[in-house]
Each structure stands twice: as C-alpha cells, then as structure tokens.
Amino acid sequence: MKYGQFCPVAKTAEILGEKWTILIIRELLMGATRFNQIQRGLNLISPTLLSSRLDKLEDLGLVIKKKSPALKGHEYFSTKSCRDLLPIIKMMGEWGMLWTFSNVTNKDYDMELLMLYLERSVATDHLPDGETTIKFKFVDLQQNANWWIVVQDGKKDLCIKDPGKEVDVYITTDVKTMIDVWMGEASYRAAEKNGEMKIIGHKLLTQKINSWLKDSVFKGLPTASNI
Structure with a gap:
C-alpha cells in the first residue's frame, strides 16, 4: 500500500494500515514468539497471510526471525521500532473502549x-x-x-x-x-x-x-x- 506522500503519517500508514498488521504487532508485544502462538490470537487469519505479514515486518526491521535452538521452526522477536509502538497500541485500545466498545456483538x-x-x-x-x-x-x-x-x-x-x-x-x-x-x-x-x-x-x-x-x-x- 503506497500513498505517494512524504508525510510521516502516510509513511506509517503504509506499514500499519494493512489488514492484520496491527493485531500481529499486538500479539508480538504481548509476548508471542512462535508462529502458532501468534496465530492463536488471530484465529481468522490464514497461515499464508500471517507468514507474508511477518516476512514484511522482518524486511521493514520491526521483527527479527531466529531459528529456535530448542524447537523446530523459527521464533519472532520484536525490535525497538516495534516495541516503540506499544504506547500507540494502548492508545488505540483506549480510543476503542471509548468510541467503539458499544459496537461489540x-x-x-x-x-x-x-x-x-x-x-x-x-x-x-x-x-x-x-x-x-x-x-x-x-x-x-x-x-x-x-x-x-x-x-x-x-x-x-x-x-x-x-x-x-x-x-x-x-x-x-x-x-x-x-x-x-x-x-x-x-x-x-x-x-x-x-x-x-x-x-x-x-x-x-x-x-x-x-x-x-x-x-x-x-x-x-x-x-x-x-x-
């Protein structure tokens, strides 16, 4: 997703505005490191799409992917740029409680x-x-x-x-x-x-x-x- 603008809000939206990305970051910041742990918190996402989103976050420097020494497969760890999103994630939750929680069905x-x-x-x-x-x-x-x-x-x-x-x-x-x-x-x-x-x-x-x-x-x- 490209907006063609130098505005930092637009550049941030190019990364965070894609479907599922914010929620993947939420799971990483809540301590999930294994692929199945992340997917467990996002039960409607397909494995293919989750893998694609994680690869993109790795390319953008928000995630480091490491081979697990104890378990098969890989683990995903947030970088400083990802962890710096925590206050934003919390503010989104606070805004959601105020303005959208009544829409829960x-x-x-x-x-x-x-x-x-x-x-x-x-x-x-x-x-x-x-x-x-x-x-x-x-x-x-x-x-x-x-x-x-x-x-x-x-x-x-x-x-x-x-x-x-x-x-x-x-x-x-x-x-x-x-x-x-x-x-x-x-x-x-x-x-x-x-x-x-x-x-x-x-x-x-x-x-x-x-x-x-x-x-x-x-x-x-x-x-x-x-x-």
Whole structure:
C-alpha cells in the first residue's frame, strides 16, 4: 500500500494500515514468539497471510526471525521500532473502549482469544507454590465448552483437553459474562450474586481471585455512553 506522500503519517500508514498488521504487532508485544502462538490470537487469519505479514515486518526491521535452538521452526522477536509502538497500541485500545466498545456483538466474542487473554492474565507469583489448575466451563457453548489453565513452576499451559490434573478452582459461566468481568464491566461478586457465574474451589484462591487473575488493562476506562 503506497500513498505517494512524504508525510510521516502516510509513511506509517503504509506499514500499519494493512489488514492484520496491527493485531500481529499486538500479539508480538504481548509476548508471542512462535508462529502458532501468534496465530492463536488471530484465529481468522490464514497461515499464508500471517507468514507474508511477518516476512514484511522482518524486511521493514520491526521483527527479527531466529531459528529456535530448542524447537523446530523459527521464533519472532520484536525490535525497538516495534516495541516503540506499544504506547500507540494502548492508545488505540483506549480510543476503542471509548468510541467503539458499544459496537461489540455476539459475533465478536472470540472464545480462543478470551482464553488466551485469561492465560496471560494469570499472575503466577500470586499463586501458591507447586501446581495450580483452573477449570473454566462455559454453559452457553456446545463445543469447546471446557478449558483448563495449568500453572507449574511459573509456567502456564492452556488446555482444551482435560490434562488430568486435580482442579483447584472451577469457574462456570457464559462467554459474555466472563468477558464483561474481565473487561471490568462487571465484578466477580456481582456475577455470582446474579447467578451468572459460579466460582468453587480453595477459599484462598476463590476469595482473592482478582489478586491472581488480573483484569484487562482497559478496565475502568470510560465509554462514549458514559460521558
């Protein structure tokens, strides 16, 4: 995409204005390094298009591609120019919360993205030593209704199949309620009181869920309907 202008806004738009590029950068800045990790946060993108976008970001100096010494394939790492986009990405999210969040529909409730965000939101340093397993059950889904997050030695593993671990916390709800709570539109306690969510497990974990399952960074931001 070329605009034929020397304006720095136009030159930036030539890089960031292509479909998926901003969201690929979002995933890189959130810590994704493997191809499948990036794709997991962008479930509608084709592998071919993702590969093409990553190659272009590498050519432009926003990404460094390295062969993984421990795993097959490559890993992708953000450069300083890519990391300098973090404040812009955050500002886009803040603008989106203010002016576009009211446009969210049921079609936008991406289950895989929600679980990816919840996995990233687990603060491992606020969990007990040893292994902790959290099970999520979504009552409004017929397929992929059960998910597990297993934390061990500071590492997190998101599972769609039963890992066979002893579950420490059970969270039963629907997708919209989980998103609303994580985004700060509702609280865990209010959702429980309204019968929209059940949280069962070790009291140490269930009573202080906000300490180890962090909210979205956009929690508390106003929306256009509130100003």
